[in-house]
Amino acid sequence: MNTLLAITGLGVLCLLLEIANVRKAIIPLTIVGLLGTLGITVADYGKVESHYSNMIVTNDFSVSFSALFVVLGIFLIALSGDFYRDAQTKISDFVSIKLFMLAGAVAMVSFGNLSMFFLGIEVLSISLYILAASQRLNIRSNEAGMKYFLLGSFASGIILFGICLIYGAMGTFDIVEISELTGSAELPDWFFIGIVLLSIGMLFKIAAVPFHFWAPDVYEGSPTLTTALMSTLAKVVAMATFYKLLTGMNANIYYEYEIVIMVISIASMTVGNVMALRQASIKRMLAFSGVSHAGFMLMTLLNIKTSAGTLLYYASAYALAGIAAFAIVLYVTRNKSNEDTYNFNGLGKTRPVLAAVLTAALLSMAGIPVFAGFFAKFALFTSNIQAGYLIVVIAAVINSIISVGYYFKVILAMYTQEPTEDKKPVPFLFYAVGVVAILLNIAIGLYPSAVINLIK
């Protein structure tokens, strides 16, 4: 609750600072404000409360995920300063839109009522449409924004229809009351149709396989910082919300639903990885890699009672590695017209630290030990084997091996090719964000239980 108020207040403050004409102070102040917000969020840990007639609930799940989102938000806003150097006059707009998006994200994981969930997802999505199309004069950015807008509002329509049918069946929007009513004997058919529609809409948002076709185009066309935002923050938010919704609806107790989740999970992993193998642009490659990671995260829905901690751990590992990777991609593709892999040639010789950070991030995503990605996959596979879903785990292991192929393509380009251009100066914040994100990734890799046990 306090998190939501603090973030929204910061967003408004940002717009006021623009009026007061202190543009230089916006980014440092926002980062300090978000660090304070992180403190407020962490202080709420362990409380179980509900506010405004159960619109917003505070519990371990919402606090842990909100803290993760705020951390990711700090990184993304730290990167904005240099990324928007040509649009300094609009910096307050970009930062405040990101903050409002973060408010939507927090509302999404801490909803207690489906109307709050719908408002959260719309605040998040509308901010993302604006950010995707924010390079007004660039036709690729326009196209990405348009495609994202059409598919996103299409998905929102489907989600809204799902909510409507669930309301029709239950007569309430309250997630606790719905959860109690699902135990009753006679449920109208609308309820199940509603759950299916809601799931379709959420699968659109997390870009799982039958609904992933927008992701590569949108990720490629959007400004790189927005791509970083979509592939880390937006994906993790949508996944956590999907998890929370299904927990509330008790959908997973039906065998048929589990089969569907299994098929979508395996299909996402396989299609994502196979398509990523043949991409030249690193943004498209990371988009497909995100599709396959969505497949991995969907595995947590199979034993939904116990795997909230695993989902948090996997999401943090993936998102931190993604932030570190995108910090380097932002540096390399600065002033470039495309994001192809050859831009990374010889980075190991010209900028050894940045190359090491990118290597570490990609190895974490591939699931190589020491980095958090490995332990996340390990925890995920262990819990799924214990629950008896061996087929999914076998498919996941094969897919982890395939994924090494395309991650190493970039790593090889950095270390074995000759550099094609001279050194460029590195903005300090790119260094800082890359190094801190990867250090956090390694830290949670060394102490996995500290994160997994956050949600009991």
Place this chain on the structure above:
Amino acid sequence: MGNILNEIGIENYIFLSVILFSIGVFGVLYRRNAIIVFMSIEIMLNAVNLLFVAFSTYHQDAQGQVFVFFSMAVAAAEVAVGLAIVVSIFRNLGSIDLDNLKNLKG
């Protein structure tokens, strides 16, 4: 109000909403003019609003009607952003035909 709903039956409201929603879905999938696609999305959202109001009367519960206000406000914000994107596309391309958006392929 309740009597009318009893005479017509909640099922018919659901069928009407599903038909309107499907018209919207097919419009999004088959029409290539951006404005018409926007209108189709609006039809989808308004079909749901209709059903919300019907269910609200059916349950004798005001929450559904309040939700309609939320969803209308959200739809207006969404279309405002969408139209802004359309304007910037029109300035760059001189047309709003979605088939012209083919720069991103891999």
